[in-house]
Amino acid sequence: MGAGGAASAGGAGAGAGAAWAAARLATSTQVKATSADRATAARFRCARTAASLLQLAGSREHLRCVVTQREYGRAAMTLSTALTALARLRDGNTRYASNVRSLESMVSHTRRGAHAEGQTPTAIILGCSDSRVPAEVVFDQGLGDLFVIRVAGNIVAPSQIGSVEFAAARFGTRLVVVMGHSGCGAITATIEDMRNPSKQSKNIRSIVDRVRPSVQSLLDPDMPVLDHATLVHKAVRANVRASCNQLRHGSDLLEQLAAEEGLLVVGAEYSLDTGLVDFFEGVPRESQS
Numbered sequence: 690m691g692a693g694g695a696a697s698a699g700g701a702g703a704g705a706g707a708a709w710a711a712a713r714l715a716t717s718t719q720v721k722a723t724s725a726d727r728a729t730a731a732r733f734r735c736a737r738t739a740a741s742l743l744q745l746a747g748s749r750e751h752l753r754c755v756v757t758q759r760e761y762g763r764a765a766m767t768l769s770t771a772l773t774a775l776a777r778l779r780d781g782n783t784r785y786a787s788n789v790r791s792l793e794s795m796v797s798h799t800r801r802g803a804h805a806e807g808q809t810p811t812a813i814i815l816g817c818s819d820s821r822v823p824a825e826v827v828f829d830q831g832l833g834d835l836f837v838i839r840v841a842g843n844i845v846a847p848s849q850i851g852s853v854e855f856a857a858a859r860f861g862t863r864l865v866v867v868m869g870h871s872g873c874g875a876i877t878a879t880i881e882d883m884r885n886p887s888k889q890s891k892n893i894r895s896i897v898d899r900v901r902p903s904v905q906s907l908l909d910p911d912m913p914v915l916d917h918a919t920l921v922h923k924a925v926r927a928n929v930r931a932s933c934n935q936l937r938h939g940s941d942l943l944e945q946l947a948a949e950e951g952l953l954v955v956g957a958e959y960s961l962d963t964g965l966v967d968f969f970e971g972v973p974r975e976s977q978s
């Protein structure tokens with residue numbers, strides 16, 4: 690297609706989006722996004738899908754002729770949504786819990802050279818440091834797929850918020866998952882400390898103090914007494930909800946991305962027994978399973 694055809698296609702109206710153009714121009718020739726392409730995509734905070742569109746198109750010059758930058762960004766945003774990322778995590782966790790791994794995740798390390806140029810993670814995971822809950826494994830994802838922040842008790846301190854801001858703004862990632870897990874040591878340690886205060890290092894204390902408000906209401910003398918397993922279960926979930934709320938409301942940047950660009954913060958609990966992840970907090974109705 691020449692420049693004239695491109696201009697004509699571009700004048701077809703608002704319906705002429707990037708996805709349509711990419712599909713029409715797709716050829717067997719794959720192209721690689723340049724640093725200029727990535728800069729363009731980054732302006733729309735959607736590098737992953739923009740790069741995919743570029744790879745679909747046989748010629749990036751054609752794509753640029755057909756689609757205005759605004760259309761390009763809007764269509765890319767439509768294609769790369771938080772819900773798509775959430776579905777990908779659900780599928781991966783189903784495979785993991787069924788003792789199946791995808792070929793893609795198994796061989797992803799062989800493409801480490803390609804990842805050296807940059808990253809476009811599907812999701813941001815704030816999870817516990819527990820050795821039994823590695824996000825890439827439980828979601829059956831590969832190298833470069835997840836931006837993972839791990840800290841005991843999946844608490845939210847300024848450095849965690851900053852890490853999420855960085856990934857959301859820099860890489861265009863639109864799904865944030867706060868993932869707690871059954872039998873969390875940070876939660877049980879907090880419960881024990883509240884029942885029998887003990888001397889701790891100020892650094893461990895800083896973690897316990899951030900978990901404490903979530904446990905406090907569950908130990909209220911006016912509330913029914915819970916057995917230990919139920920107490921831990923409820924505390925894990927309360928702590929996840931608290932972390933989600935801190936991410937949603939503790940950052941002007943994340944609030945803006947949520948309001949204007951589809952950033953989604955959801956809460957989940959991983960079961961050490963079954964290997965399944967239950968997304969129980971903040972999942973839109975249309976995506977609930």
Ligand SMILES: [Zn+2]
Nearest residue numbers: 817819873874
């Ligand atoms: Zn834990």
